[in-house]
Amino acid sequence: MALSKKSKTAFTDPLMSNNPISLQVLGICSALAVTTKLDTAVVMSFAVIAVLSVSNTVISILRKMIPAKVRIIVQLSVIASMVILTDMVLKAFFYDISKQLSVFVALIITNCIIMGRAEAFAMQNGPGRSLLDGLGNGLGYGLILIGVAFFRELLGFGTIYNRQVIPESFYQAGYENMGLMVLSPGAFIILGLIVWAQRIIGKVEEE
Amino acid sequence: MEHYISLITKAVFIENILLAYFLGMCSFLAISKKVDASIGLGLAVTFVLTITAPTNWFIYTFLIGDGALEWANLPEINLSFLKPIVFIAVIAAMVQLVEMVIDRFSPALYQNLGIFLPLIAVNCSILGGSLFLVEREYTLLESTVFGFGSGLGWFLAIIAMASIRYRLRYSNVPLKLRGIGITMLLTGLLSIAFMSFGGIQL
Numbered sequence: 001m002a003l004s005k006k007s008k009t010a011f012t013d014p015l016m017s018n019n020p021i022s023l024q025v026l027g028i029c030s031a032l033a034v035t036t037k038l039d040t041a042v043v044m045s046f047a048v049i050a051v052l053s054v055s056n057t058v059i060s061i062l063r064k065m066i067p068a069k070v071r072i073i074v075q076l077s078v079i080a081s082m083v084i085l086t087d088m089v090l091k092a093f094f095y096d097i098s099k100q101l102s103v104f105v106a107l108i109i110t111n112c113i114i115m116g117r118a119e120a121f122a123m124q125n126g127p128g129r130s131l132l133d134g135l136g137n138g139l140g141y142g143l144i145l146i147g148v149a150f151f152r153e154l155l156g157f158g159t160i161y162n163r164q165v166i167p168e169s170f171y172q173a174g175y176e177n178m179g180l181m182v183l184s185p186g187a188f189i190i191l192g193l194i195v196w197a198q199r200i201i202g203k204v205e206e207e
Numbered sequence: 208m209e210h211y212i213s214l215i216t217k218a219v220f221i222e223n224i225l226l227a228y229f230l231g232m233c234s235f236l237a238i239s240k241k242v243d244a245s246i247g248l249g250l251a252v253t254f255v256l257t258i259t260a261p262t263n264w265f266i267y268t269f270l271i272g273d274g275a276l277e278w279a280n281l282p283e284i285n286l287s288f289l290k291p292i293v294f295i296a297v298i299a300a301m302v303q304l305v306e307m308v309i310d311r312f313s314p315a316l317y318q319n320l321g322i323f324l325p326l327i328a329v330n331c332s333i334l335g336g337s338l339f340l341v342e343r344e345y346t347l348l349e350s351t352v353f354g355f356g357s358g359l360g361w362f363l364a365i366i367a368m369a370s371i372r373y374r375l376r377y378s379n380v381p382l383k384l385r386g387i388g389i390t391m392l393l394t395g396l397l398s399i400a401f402m403s404f405g406g407i408q409l
Contacts, residue, residue, distance in 0.1 A: 025233070028229065033228055077292065084288060103338035106290065107331050107334060184228075184398050188391050188392070199383040
């Protein structure tokens, strides 16, 4: 498949060099509360990827019909409809996990990434490119979410994806799971460290 | 009475909407650079949460909840799947209304608060507050108290962070950690501090 260079960067940029969470600081709101375990984080990432790519495409198709004055409310209604659909799919097929995610699926509506991409990208670009941009940003968001969840589950429960990885002999030697990681401060601290590491690798300058 | 005091303490300290549920992080990180702006936004969030919580309670209980349309002889209709879209519309409308009322009656307050009000419509903590009160099945009074408490908790957290970041200007933070990195680490510490209220029984 031949992709123009601009389409390609729309997809790859948000993964690392312009990640929505760690560099643009968008959409942390609904993200961190679901990162105590990997399974909820993975489902949440897929929900966000689905909502973001579909809403980006729809808004991009409608962009010439949306009057500038009421564009925010139009964007919000498109996004909210997608979120309701996603919520119903999750309730139908992943009932247990959707119970654990509770209000956070509905809170995808106010996730700043989705509004931000609709406003900054989908309103100016064609549907194909907007779809790629949505996928890229969704994946970039998912990467950080899964990264945080990986460390919190490993350090907090000694498991990865509900499988025990820290051997029993460690516990007998006095190793203990880190209770702090399960609580909310753990998420803030892990995310802060990930941002730090990414800025050292990515050579980003703060003003 | 005691029940409500314990509800408010819980919403402000133990289950702080920002530090325990991570709601309203975007504006928290962006605005806490300045103390004045933080106070303005904190007040606006408290105010809007206090009025949207009971409004959304009414809407849910009498219009879109399971069996809520009983007064119109339509007890079998359940519109609760519309919850997210209705709540966000109510919040946006309330914010607009509050903005107009403040502009009309108190231009001085509008000067300080006005620019923050549109920002609030998409603040996750407002929608989060409304969704929580449905999930926890609060009554009308409980919802109002919970909305006010959550707003107050958010207000306290953002003022604390703005003041810490103000002092931080004189510290030698590693170059790559400046900005969001150090703010996240500090929020973690603040969150630990708020959690230590957890053992208090009222």
